[in-house]
Amino acid sequence: MFTLPQEESRAPTTCPGSASTQDLSSSYGDGLEEECSRKPDQKLLELYGVGNPIAMFFSDSSYLSSRGRIIKWFWDSAEEGYRTYHMDEYDEDKNPCGIINLGTSENKLCFDLLSRRLSQSDMLQVEPSLLQYPDWRGHLFLREEVARFLSFYCKSPAPLKPENVVILNGCASLFSALATVLCEVGEAFLIPTPYYGAITQHVYLYGNVRLAYVYLDSKVTGPDSRPFQLTVEKLEMALQGARSEGVKVKGLILINPQNPLGDIYSPGELQEYLEFAKRHKLHVIMDEVYMLSVFEESVGYCSVLSLERLPDPQRTHVMWATSKDFGMSGLRFGTLYTENKDVATAVASLCRYHGLSGLVQYQMAQLLRDRDWINQVYLPENHARLRAAHTYVSEELRALGIPFLKRGAGFFIWVDLRKYLPKSTFEEEMLLWRRFLDNKVLLSFGKAFECKEPGWFRFVFSDKAHRLCLGMQRVRQVLEGKSQVAEDPPSLSDPGAR
């Protein structure tokens, strides 16, 4: 049941998404019960939801606290799917019949470039200062480098400042820290769905902060509109809905380029969302971890840091990391940029729990300052490879007659498989996902992103051609009813047997 389609998130597939209003009455002994006892307006229910990560929680360890059991549950539920994949991982030579992973959003196209660069002798510097207790905000030399880097690549109108930079071991940590210092227990952030599902845990596990969903759908309502379009009206409705349930909303999370849609917000849209937040005194957390993974040149990307004037700079907090744009999710480097000194300081105070090695800080500074390599080697080659991989998967989908969102950013394509569901339910979506997995290809289903419409899937394409080719072959087999599994129904109805 709780099998996980996304390695990077290890998010459970159903629990955090089971946001129905009756779930909200469950108690966690932290004041949520009382806050959430009001009855919601039924008309609004189509338009928003408030996540309740503990709705389906179950654990029996007598050694753990109640929150410890919830934390463990998140691991266990994720592990179940993860194990399936890792027990039978595809390997060209050793396990050619193993599972192809088109579910994890990692860029596997540039390890050759990265290995070469990171292995150069300038990367191994061992100075006493790097081995001693650091400034928990990050070493100054690195914060200076990050400020210069973001100034350049975000096209900021004025140079960004090192004192506004805080360094952490990844954006998961940054979500955790921001949730804790901005919200009380049980308060919430607005987030448009579908969204990168792991954020649910990041704000909840330590911070006990929830997400209030702004449900988007695929309907196109006018000439200027696109599927899953975020509008200020929808933001207003969701905010009102959450409030009607007694949930206090403290901020808005925006992912740009968006995961899983691949959408990019125009400067005008961005401005509107920021004005909305300002009107309601909401913090805005801008997740820009894919900002350098815009591979179509025709697509103009606009970082929030490029805006001439932020509507509410004291409540605008930007996150970036090397995990996606430099294909190094295992390196654990993320950064916050905020003009709000109080927020920067409070996050820094938590950085003793999110610190990264001085040696890695040195390496990251070396990497970020090497503009020749970034501009002339890494980015052009990375973009060319992403573009080629994207083109290949797009053409395969077209050949199959499958609709999808054609975008030019990120590592994934948001694919519409609704016509393959006998009924429009999440149970059918899950069954289809299992058919893919049984046919040895791992994808991510829409429910994991809190998508409102059953039948959407995220296809990650940032992988080597031979793996993509094999993965798409297996997808085709399932959709054409030719997979091994389709001929063997019993294994479908018995997930426990896998």
Place this chain on the structure above:
Amino acid sequence: MFTLPQEESRAPTTCPGSASTQDLSSSYGDGLEEECSRKPDQKLLELYGVGNPIAMFFSDSSYLSSRGRIIKWFWDSAEEGYRTYHMDEYDEDKNPCGIINLGTSENKLCFDLLSRRLSQSDMLQVEPSLLQYPDWRGHLFLREEVARFLSFYCKSPAPLKPENVVILNGCASLFSALATVLCEVGEAFLIPTPYYGAITQHVYLYGNVRLAYVYLDSKVTGPDSRPFQLTVEKLEMALQGARSEGVKVKGLILINPQNPLGDIYSPGELQEYLEFAKRHKLHVIMDEVYMLSVFEESVGYCSVLSLERLPDPQRTHVMWATSKDFGMSGLRFGTLYTENKDVATAVASLCRYHGLSGLVQYQMAQLLRDRDWINQVYLPENHARLRAAHTYVSEELRALGIPFLKRGAGFFIWVDLRKYLPKSTFEEEMLLWRRFLDNKVLLSFGKAFECKEPGWFRFVFSDKAHRLCLGMQRVRQVLEGKSQVAEDPPSLSDPGAR
């Protein structure tokens, strides 16, 4: 007021220690108020206390949550003292009149050995698997190496198992994670005082867990007793005392070798403490981060992992790190060893917020497996240098007629300066500490370790001879009333002027 004597802890000097019973009635809106409203038995008050980290909290940021303001306060209060030191840091060439730091417990004696080892070519390995999302418990190759390492150096009766190992970015994170998964909000761990003060924050900032003090004192009560001796009787009294105030105690934290005392628990003592914990179903967190820093060969150290039979293995959790024993506090590597699968899994689930780079994991595995270097180069040389530095500071103290605890482990000496206080108060202790700082030597005062008796100081000796020599000269000047400050009383009474 909130100046910090310990860089490594950045603990505020007064706030977490101000554990008087009236503080307990302050509210944090998380249920503590109700829990703590019972009146304590006055007779017990000498023997225990329950820390209340928010007793002196103050902040005015409207952007932060109430917990965010507390978190920021911890940073600000620590920064005040930290800034004083860092604005005027001693440098042999550039700032010979700067402040000598005998306050931070770091080993600065072996950077030459470490730099040489960590700069070898085997340390820079960049494989795709190290750049991808890791197993959040730590890469298997590293957990295997840690299990072998601990089996050998802790002298475990049977080989330790990689599946019981969880890797994190330091023991601060481990305290945070364990507090969260073992305790509910407002529950407590017992801890004998004096203790490494930063633990207060580690269990509180994310976890909202408090410490219940077992107050030890310097009185020697019999032939088998030593100053600040921990006994089961004292543990029982403190547990009873905390319970009488309605505080639920979930575990016991033991530091061995002890910081700041330098004490080592005998196998018999260890067994008694563990039996006490078992009787009360308390978890035991054994902090053994100084286990390889026992520099006197005559001192027999016994890791809890060396015991033939743990009284309650499911509730015994061991932490170790490279920060102290390998003098690399900036490297951010720590590890948990526990046989309890639920605890290991719950901590692992939080590891996405405490992860360390795959490249560093590789380096640590290389380091820990290099037994030739560890046994033939690093440990003998490190111990010889620690011994020499310890001898030097001990002799200086003896020449000054100052009592201190002579121990053979750790980086510090616990020094009795009570006779230099005109009155036996913590205000006088603070004034003396300021006189040292004004005379450009940074020490740690007893209150920061929640010591019950005013007048004790921690002297860190693990530094180069010329710095120790200058530091001790400056100490002597203050104690003999010959410091610049002693001749200039106004600056004493006006700390704001510094």
